[in-house]
Amino acid sequence: MNKKTLLFTALLVFGILQSGYTPPEEGMFPLSELHKLDLKKAGLKIDQKEIYNPNGTSLVDALVNVGGCTGSFISNEGLIITNHHCAFSAVQLASTPENDYLNKGLVAKSKEEEIEAKGLTCRITDSYEDVSNRVLGAVAQITDPSSRLQLINNTMKNIVNEAEQKDPTIKAEVSEMFIGKTYVLFRYKTILDVRLVYVPNRQIGEFGGETDNWVWPRHTGDFSFMRAYVSKDGKPTKYSKDNVPYTPKKFLKVNANGTDEEDFVFILGYPGRTFRHRPSEFITYQQKFVLPYTSELYDFQNQTMENAGKKDKRIEIKLATRIKRNANVMKNYRGKLQGLRGIDLIGQKKQEDAALAEFINNNVAEKAKYGNLMKDIDELYKVINGDANRDLWLSQIYNSTSLLAVSRNINNFKTALDAQPAAQKQGFFDQNINQVKQALSNSYSSFELDVDKTILKRMLNDAAAFSPQQKVNAVNKITSKGSNSAALIDQFIKHTFELSKLKNQDYVLNILLKNPKSISAYQDALLQLEQDLNKQIAALKPEKDRREGLLNKLMGDYVNVKEKFLKKDFIPDANSTLRLTYGYVRGYWPADATYMKPYTTIKGIIEKGATGNPDFGYPETIKTLWNAKDFGPFAKKDLNDVPVSFLYNMDTTGGNSGSPIMNANGELIGVNFDRAYGATINDYAWNESYSRSIGVDIRYVLWVATKIDKADFLIKEIGIKL
Known part of the structure; x- marks a missing residue:
C-alpha cells in the first residue's frame, strides 16, 4: 500500500470516528429495517427514501430476481444487467455445436435478433407485510412439534392463497425471516418472457474458470444483458413474437466513471441463505x-x-x-x-x-x-x-x-x-x-x-x-x-x-x-x-x-433469549428476500505481509494468459487493444489501465450474484459476482477483516461492449456518451 493510500484510509477512518458513525459488524438489511439505518453518515449522498419508498418509486423498483440471481433494469425498455453465470443455463439451452453461443457469445444488435432465455423468469418485489402475529398466533397453544409445524405451514399457505385471490396479478410467498419467530408476506410480479441480448465470449465472461473461482485477484467479465417482455397490454405472458419490451417503474442510471478506493457503495439484491444465528x-x-x-x-x-x-x-x-x-x-x-x-x-x-x-x-x-x-x-x-x-x-x-x-x-x-x-x-x-x-x-x-x-x-x-x-x-x-x-x-x-x-x-x-x-x-x-x-x-x-417442528420452536427460543442476553436485535438471516448491504471499496490482508489491492486491470489478464493455464485463455483482441493503450474513456487514471474487477467489504452471499453495485448517488458502477475465498464462510459468519465481495467494474463492461463486441447500440440505450 503506498503512502497516499495509507493517508487516505487514515483520514477516512478519522472522519468516520469524528462524525459519530459506527460501521455495522454485518448486515443484509430487509426493507423493513432500512429506516433504522443512517446511511447519510455512512456516505450516501441521495435521500435515503430514494432507495426504498413504499409510497412512491425508488431504486428498489429497478431490482429483479432472475434465475435465482439478482439483476437490475438499466433502461426504460426492460434491459437487464446481471452476471454471465446467471444467464449460463439459458445460453447453454440455446446453443448447439453449429451455433455455440455458450463459447462464442451473443450480440443481438436488434430486438429481432434477441433469443428466448429458456427457463428464466423475472420476479419483481411488489410489497411486503409482517404476518408473524397471525402465523404464531395460530400455534400459540400447540405443543406437539409435528402438529405445530404443520399448522404453521398451513397458516402460511392460507395467507398466500388469500393474497393471490385478492390480487391475481401477483405471486405471494410467506418467508420465515427468523426460524420459528418472524414471518413476512411478500407479493411479487413475475415476467415470463425473458430474452438474451448480449452475452460476451466465454473467455471473457468466465475468464479464470475454476482456477480463479472464489479467488482474488479476479479478472472475470462476469456480466450479461437480457430484456424483459410483456404482452401489448402490459401483462406478463409467455414468449411470443408479438410481445413488447417491459417498461419498468424505475431503471438505474449507469455511471461510466466507476469508483475509487474507499468510496461508499451499496448493493440491493436477493441473497440466498445464511445461518448466523444458529448454535x-x-x-x-x-x-x-x-x-x-x-x-x-x-x-x-x-x-x-x-x-x-x-x-x-x-x-x-x-x-x-x-x-x-x-x-x-x-x-x-x-x-x-x-x-x-x-x-x-x-x-x-x-x-x-x-x-x-x-x-x-x-x-x-x-x-x-x-x-x-x-x-x-x-x-x-x-x-x-x-x-x-x-x-x-x-x-x-x-x-x-x-x-x-x-x-x-x-x-x-x-x-x-x-x-x-x-x-x-x-x-x-x-x-x-x-x-x-x-x-x-x-x-x-x-x-x-x-x-x-x-x-x-x-x-x-x-x-x-x-x-x-x-x-x-x-x-x-x-x-x-x-x-x-x-x-x-x-x-x-x-x-x-x-x-x-x-x-x-x-x-x-x-x-x-x-x-x-x-x-x-x-x-x-x-x-x-x-x-x-x-x-x-x-x-x-x-x-x-x-x-423440524421441534427445531423450529427451539431456534425461535434460541434467538429470543440470545437477543436478551446480548441486549440487541439481530438482523434476520438471508432467505432470498430483497436486502440492502453497504460498505466501502477496500482491499484486505488475507495473510501476513500480503495486502490485496481492491482493483485488477487488463494487464492482469495478459499476465495470467502467459502462464499457459487453459482457464486463462482470452480473445487476442484484448492484448492488441491493451498494447495500443486503446482504453477509450474507461481507463482509471491512477492505474493507467481499465479496471476489470474490484473488492468491497459488503455483506453478500449466494443470490447476490448479479446485484447492482451502486455509488453514493445510487448509480450503477459494477455488478456483484463472487466473494474472496476467505469470505465463503459468510453464510455462517461475517468479519470485516476477511469478508470481501467481488464485482465486475462497469468500466470493463463498457470497454468490452464497445471495443471487443462493437455493441454500441447497447451503450446508446443505457445513455452512455462516448
Whole structure:
C-alpha cells in the first residue's frame, strides 16, 4: 500500500470516528429495517427514501430476481444487467455445436435478433407485510412439534392463497425471516418472457474458470444483458413474437466513471441463505457432514461428466450448466470448510452457547422459560447426526441420477392416475400430461446414459457401506442376495440399464405416455428402485416432521433469549428476500505481509494468459487493444489501465450474484459476482477483516461492449456518451 493510500484510509477512518458513525459488524438489511439505518453518515449522498419508498418509486423498483440471481433494469425498455453465470443455463439451452453461443457469445444488435432465455423468469418485489402475529398466533397453544409445524405451514399457505385471490396479478410467498419467530408476506410480479441480448465470449465472461473461482485477484467479465417482455397490454405472458419490451417503474442510471478506493457503495439484491444465528451443534453438523459429503460427491460427478464431454462436443454443451453449478458449490463448500477450521467457528460458538447457558441459569425468569433449551438442542442434534449419512444420501439421489428423477415423475403420475375412477382417468390424463412431459424433458436435458450409470453405481456403493442403523432399504434389497455387494451392484446397474426403456426419451414421451393404459402397464427396474426409495422417504417423514417442528420452536427460543442476553436485535438471516448491504471499496490482508489491492486491470489478464493455464485463455483482441493503450474513456487514471474487477467489504452471499453495485448517488458502477475465498464462510459468519465481495467494474463492461463486441447500440440505450 503506498503512502497516499495509507493517508487516505487514515483520514477516512478519522472522519468516520469524528462524525459519530459506527460501521455495522454485518448486515443484509430487509426493507423493513432500512429506516433504522443512517446511511447519510455512512456516505450516501441521495435521500435515503430514494432507495426504498413504499409510497412512491425508488431504486428498489429497478431490482429483479432472475434465475435465482439478482439483476437490475438499466433502461426504460426492460434491459437487464446481471452476471454471465446467471444467464449460463439459458445460453447453454440455446446453443448447439453449429451455433455455440455458450463459447462464442451473443450480440443481438436488434430486438429481432434477441433469443428466448429458456427457463428464466423475472420476479419483481411488489410489497411486503409482517404476518408473524397471525402465523404464531395460530400455534400459540400447540405443543406437539409435528402438529405445530404443520399448522404453521398451513397458516402460511392460507395467507398466500388469500393474497393471490385478492390480487391475481401477483405471486405471494410467506418467508420465515427468523426460524420459528418472524414471518413476512411478500407479493411479487413475475415476467415470463425473458430474452438474451448480449452475452460476451466465454473467455471473457468466465475468464479464470475454476482456477480463479472464489479467488482474488479476479479478472472475470462476469456480466450479461437480457430484456424483459410483456404482452401489448402490459401483462406478463409467455414468449411470443408479438410481445413488447417491459417498461419498468424505475431503471438505474449507469455511471461510466466507476469508483475509487474507499468510496461508499451499496448493493440491493436477493441473497440466498445464511445461518448466523444458529448454535454450535448446527455448525458442527455442517462441518462434519454436509460440506465434506456434498463437495466430494460433486467432485466425482464433475469428473464423470467432464470425461464424457471430452468424447463429444454435444455432450460437453449438454452437461455444461450442471458441471458449472456443481463446481461452484464444490469450491464454495471447500472454502467454507477451510474457513470454519481456520477461525475455529465451532469453538467460538461453543463459548457463546456456554455464556448463554450461564445467563439463562443465573436469571430466574429466563431459567423458568428456557432452562432446558440448550440441553434440548444438544439432544436433538445427536439424533440428527445419527442419521446424517442416510439423510444426505437421500437428499442427493434424485439430483445425481437423471433417470431416477424421470422415474419419480412417472411413478407420481402413475399413482395419481391409478387413483382416479375409471370414468375420469382419461380426463385426468389429458389435463396433466403436458405438465408431466415438460418435467420429464427438463430431466432429460442433462441426461447422458454413461454418466447416469457411473454416478448411480457410486451412490449405491456409498449407501451399501452405511451402518445398519442408517441403511437404505432399496439398496439393501439389491445387496442382500449375496456377500459381495459391489458385484451385486455392478450386476444390477448392467441389467437395469440394458433393459430399461426409460433411457429413450422419444419412447417415453411418445409411446409410454401415449394414454393411461400404456403408462399403467409399464414395468421397469428403475421405476421399482424409485418406488422403494420413495417408500422409505415416506416412512421417515413423520419423524422428520417431528424434528423440524421441534427445531423450529427451539431456534425461535434460541434467538429470543440470545437477543436478551446480548441486549440487541439481530438482523434476520438471508432467505432470498430483497436486502440492502453497504460498505466501502477496500482491499484486505488475507495473510501476513500480503495486502490485496481492491482493483485488477487488463494487464492482469495478459499476465495470467502467459502462464499457459487453459482457464486463462482470452480473445487476442484484448492484448492488441491493451498494447495500443486503446482504453477509450474507461481507463482509471491512477492505474493507467481499465479496471476489470474490484473488492468491497459488503455483506453478500449466494443470490447476490448479479446485484447492482451502486455509488453514493445510487448509480450503477459494477455488478456483484463472487466473494474472496476467505469470505465463503459468510453464510455462517461475517468479519470485516476477511469478508470481501467481488464485482465486475462497469468500466470493463463498457470497454468490452464497445471495443471487443462493437455493441454500441447497447451503450446508446443505457445513455452512455462516448
